[in-house]
Structure formats: C-alpha cells, structure tokens
Amino acid sequence: MxxxxxxxxxxxxxxxxxxxxxxxxxxxxxxxxxxxxxxxxxxxxxxxxxxxxxxxxxxxxxxxxxxxxxxPAGEKRTESTINEPGAKHLGLEVDDIDTFFETLPRDVETLSKPQTTESGSRILFFRDPDGNLIELIET
Known part of the structure; x- marks a missing residue:
C-alpha cells in the first residue's frame, strides 16, 4: 500500500x-x-x-x-450548497472566530454569523471571490 x-x-x-x-x-x-x-x-x-x-x-x-x-478556462459553475453531493470546502482552524468575524471585510459573503455546534465547536462559513466555500473552526 x-x-x-x-x-x-x-x-x-x-x-x-x-x-x-x-x-x-x-x-x-x-x-x-x-x-x-x-x-x-x-x-x-x-x-x-x-x-x-x-x-x-x-x-x-x-x-x-x-x-x-x-x-483555457472552463465554464463557471454555480455556487453549491454545503450539503450538495460533490460540494467541497476548505477547512481552517482559528484561535478566536469572533475576532476573525469582526475583522472580516464587509464585502465577503458569509453564510451566517459564527455558530456553536452541539459538539462545542464554533464554525463560520464564507466564500472566496470565486464562490469556493471556506470553513473556519474554533475548537
């Protein structure tokens, strides 16, 4: 292997x-x-x-x-939702998600404000200029 x-x-x-x-x-x-x-x-x-x-x-x-x-560039895809089969996202860890969110430029599209999940992790999803999803996680 x-x-x-x-x-x-x-x-x-x-x-x-x-x-x-x-x-x-x-x-x-x-x-x-x-x-x-x-x-x-x-x-x-x-x-x-x-x-x-x-x-x-x-x-x-x-x-x-x-x-x-x-x-040559391919056809631009429509923005996917996170639960769509084949959807992808980039996951990055951050120490303080609330401070990051407060300093995020206003023109950056977020899916919501930071949320605390049942597991206790804090997450925030937003999109890069091409619509790629990025997840920040604070554990």
Missing part, C-alpha cells in the same frame, strides 16, 4: 491575482511558490487540450493551498 501524505489542497480560480490578494489579505496566508505549467504532458494529465496552469502555493502553517488559474 502507498504511503500517502497530504501535499496540497487545490482550488481553481478565475483570476489568480485577485484570489491571492484575498487569501493573503483576508486569511493572512503567505505565498510559498508561484509557477506556470503547460505542454502536452500537463494537458494530458488534466484532460484539457492546450492547457496552461498558473499556480500559487500558499502556506497556512499546517497545509499548502494551491490556487490555479487555467487557460
């Missing part, structure tokens, strides 16, 4: 620079690496003819988040 380890969590975005600004300014992540990949092998691997991917890797302290802007 393979010895699997998490390398990164990938999110496809429409405008890489805008997404990097959001993740760095709102979530205080740091840019670890940035690069472009293209060519026949890449196109074959991602099953997109003539694909080029612009990548930025961001550090969270515990995981690497990979933002990717593809050319």
């Amino acid at each position: 393979a010895n699997l380890r998490t390398h990164h969590i990938g999110l496809t975005v429409t405008e890489l620079d805008r997404a990097v600004e959001f993740y760095c300014n709102v979530l205080d992540l740091t840019v670890l690496d940035q690069f472009t990949v293209s060519g026949t092998s890449f196109s074959t691997a991602v099953d997109v003819e003539g694909a080029t991917g612009r990548f930025v890797h961001l550090g969270t302290g515990g995981a690497r988040i990979e933002l990717i802007e593809y050319e």
